[in-house]
Amino acid sequence: MADTPKGPVVLVQAEDFNTGQMIEQATSRASNIGAVVSFTGLCRDEGGKLAALELEHYAGMAEAEITRIATRAYNHWPLDQLIAIHRYGKIAPGENIVLVIATSTHRQAAFEAASYLMDFLKTKAPFWKKEHLIDGTSSEWVDATEKDDMALERWEDVMSE
Amino acid sequence: MKILYFAWIRERVGFAREEIDLPADVKTVGAFLTWMQSRGEEYAYALESDTLVRVALDQEHCNDMSQSLESVNEIALFPPMTGG
Numbered sequence: 001m002a003d004t005p006k007g008p009v010v011l012v013q014a015e016d017f018n019t020g021q022m023i024e025q026a027t028s029r030a031s032n033i034g035a036v037v038s039f040t041g042l043c044r045d046e047g048g049k050l051a052a053l054e055l056e057h058y059a060g061m062a063e064a065e066i067t068r069i070a071t072r073a074y075n076h077w078p079l080d081q082l083i084a085i086h087r088y089g090k091i092a093p094g095e096n097i098v099l100v101i102a103t104s105t106h107r108q109a110a111f112e113a114a115s116y117l118m119d120f121l122k123t124k125a126p127f128w129k130k131e132h133l134i135d136g137t138s139s140e141w142v143d144a145t146e147k148d149d150m151a152l153e154r155w156e157d158v159m160s161e
Numbered sequence: 162m163k164i165l166y167f168a169w170i171r172e173r174v175g176f177a178r179e180e181i182d183l184p185a186d187v188k189t190v191g192a193f194l195t196w197m198q199s200r201g202e203e204y205a206y207a208l209e210s211d212t213l214v215r216v217a218l219d220q221e222h223c224n225d226m227s228q229s230l231e232s233v234n235e236i237a238l239f240p241p242m243t244g245g
């Protein structure tokens with residue numbers, strides 16, 4: 001892994017990923033990494049009601065948009081690695097949906113970059129969730145929340161510093 | 162022009178993509194949306210809410226209704242995103 005190119009790594013895939021293995025990979029070649037922050041987003045069962053989530057995505061733009069967001073983060077904070085994986089297709093409760101890993105010399109950059117990437121990914125990356133219920137009655141598109149939009153505002157000051 | 166639809170906008174239109182020739186006077190994103198709404202019941206229904214329709218030009222977000230469509234090859238229309 002010594003010749004891993006610098007810059008963010010973005011993967012959009014149907015297959016599951018192994019969080020532990022990805023963290024190990026991100027830190028295995030490290031010599032001056034003091035911090036690794038990871039976030040894994042999982043599929044909830046919504047109180048036992050949900051059979052599966054179906055994630056639709058805009059192939060091509062999904063990769064491009066996450067890469068644009070990750071590149072902004074990578075250029076803003078002193079990071080070593082920044083990795084984002086987002087799944088699409090049918091995902092059952094308990095399964096992984098998204099993974100973000102940030103490594104840095106110190107913790108603050110890693111925490112903030114991971115948080116920034118997740119906040120922007122939620123409202124700017126072209127993915128849409130549809131809920132399939134266990135009783136089979138209906139399948140509904142998940143509504144976007146205002147809370148997610150508001151999460152972006154707090155980054156305006158941070159990024160303009 | 163290649164037009165792509167996603168999520169419930171795709172379901173309301175009835176298909177995921179189409180290739181269309183835009184009228185000569187449709188030069189901006191705003192004019193495009195207005196024209197699209199006039200193409201039939203399913204388009205009017207899919208695109209009825211100004212606040213819930215998002216636009217991407219050649220796979221980049223566009224919030225500017227006055228943005229020109231000149232040299233654009235692909236327009237995508239979709240609802241607010243719910244990934245992550």
